[in-house]
Amino acid sequence: MTTSESASAKKTTRDIYLPPERKVVAGGGTAHIVAKNFSIYYSEFEAVKKVSADILSKYVTAIIGPSGCGKSTFLRAINRMNDLIPSCHTSGSLLFDGDDIYGKYTDEVLLRKKVGMVFQKPNPFPKSIFDNIAYGPRLHGVSDKKKLMEIVERSLRKAAIWDEVCDRLDKNALGLSGGQQQRICVARTLAVEPEVLLLDEPTSALDPKATAKIEDLIQELRGSYTIMIVTHNMQQASRVSDSTMFFYEGVLVEHAATAQLFTNPKDPMTEDYITGRFS
């Protein structure tokens, strides 16, 4: 294999993933997370089947597919949240920055610091807003009050909720609306300065207005973080993502630039799904 050949092979991959019509991100576009023949099992049941894919850094990747197709399972494998389920195990490899996530010597605590997650249901701790955001930094050794305050403000600003809560940081976070709570959760994740942000249906529990705010937020964060978002909402996937993965019964059917996947899908199954021909 000559150098030019490998270069052109690389170029094609990037061509697939990087849509020309979207703004190119400086410094982004390298493979941040790489799955190779990666399978996930619950006991005997293979929930994710031999997935191979590259997730490009600093871009937004959407995961779509019918209910039960393994989207959450795949997403939760990336920060090893699946460890909480005793029956769950994997095969193949899943690399983060070139290191095997399921490697023998991988420290899952460190990994989760770099790969943050926001869940379907807003889940702030029953503590004050300040303590919620400061939870991660405190965990990782920041105890200086001034520095914590800086981090809290920066994270809340990044999550576009600073203006709404800056005068009640000492109030319990559970007193906020669902949409605000979800942005608090995003801010809480950003406060530990992760490289990757995993969002599992972050807007499914929110009303349209709050959903729009979260989508705007994702656009803001694009270019700074590698973002993966699971969604049932096709419009949302096409609005916020650069590339899209379509799963069906645990198989990664198609992975392409979002614009292409939605306008000109290669696989007939994808076409059926996005045109709503199967439920």
Place this chain on the structure above:
Amino acid sequence: MNIGTRKILDRSFTAVGIGSIVVMALALMIIVVPIVSNGIGAILFTGTIEHRKMLRNEFQRGNVQNLASEVASSERYRARLYEMLTTFEGELETMAPEKKREYMSQYSQVKTALQALLGPLPGDTTPMLTRFKYGQTRWEKAEEKLHELLYESKWDNSNADIMGKEYFVSRAKAFEGTALAPIFPYIKTNLREMLLPEFTLYWGFITDSSVDSHFFGGIWPEIKGTFFLAIGAMLFAFPLGVVAAIYFTEYAKPGFLNSMLRSANSTLAGVPSIVFGMFGLAFFINTLRVSESKSVIAGSLTLAIMILPTIIRSAEEAILAVPKMYREASLGLGSTKWNTIATVIIPAALPGILTGGVISLGRAAGETAPIIFTAAVSVGSAIGLADVFSSPTPALSWNIYNLASEHEAAAQIRHVQYGMVLALVTIVLLLNLSAIVLRARISKKLKG
């Protein structure tokens, strides 16, 4: 089911529900009302001069001058009585021996009743027991004694088929014609002047030690002992129970050993408390020798073992009730398992854990059987913190039982027993109330 039947079912269920609540409330009233009214009688009562004399002599309390003038006034009336007694004694000497013997036995009964009523009579040697040094300290008791003085109680056993019937014979009649006869109407009319009853608020019932095994004084040693035992039990059981609950819920791998431990725990919760008492004696005192014999520490350890299963179970339930998403959120931020437990799970489970703890504390305060062999004595002084390793202690639960069943003069100090019951019920109630308040406050903080 059609709408008519459904409505009838609904209504009848509501009726049954309300009915059962009413029955329960009534039952509770029937128990609580006498406890409260009689228990308060230990603190609030009509006290006689004998009570004030006792307070002065045994506790150095009360105004000396006032007491002296009161004693002087009461002695004036008593002196007249004593004179009459002397006159009668002179008369006795002049009687025919047969007659004299007949009167003597009756007269000694009268004297005993008088001693009970007014304290030692002139010429008596000072009694050894404090209880005989004073007359009746409570007016309602004095009235009972007065009746005993005025009437001889006899039993009518003429009909062998039924139980004997009590009837009363006037002593004034028995002594008719002698010099003793006038004392009965005299005492009846002048008892107030001799005993000077007045309304008394005796807080000392709570803060004083008992004198002559609860004849006089208060129940402070019992209250203190109860607190020592219950809090000691908590000091052992609460941390241990919470740690065990964390182990069961967070660390234990499901398996044979784990399920064995769990069912052992559940079984332990149902073991009768007397068994724990025997165990405490056999294990802590005879085997481990935590103390030479009964001691607060042995009692606390025994109570701790008894309440441990309850604490474990309530803490387990509280921990399991913490939403899974808190755990995920914390771990997702790069927290370690231990850190997640310490900073998220335990704080969120705290209301439940504390409620279980305080209810167990109430149970430890109220149980009798576990401390019978390990810690309780019926009479003793209030112990200090330094004594917990070596001395036994009186405690409310045990002393209530003791006063009800084993005390040699239980009938005469019922008010003390009621007072103890009220104190114990109040302590347990306050503990449970504080649990409710604590829980509400923490829950409110958690809910925002």
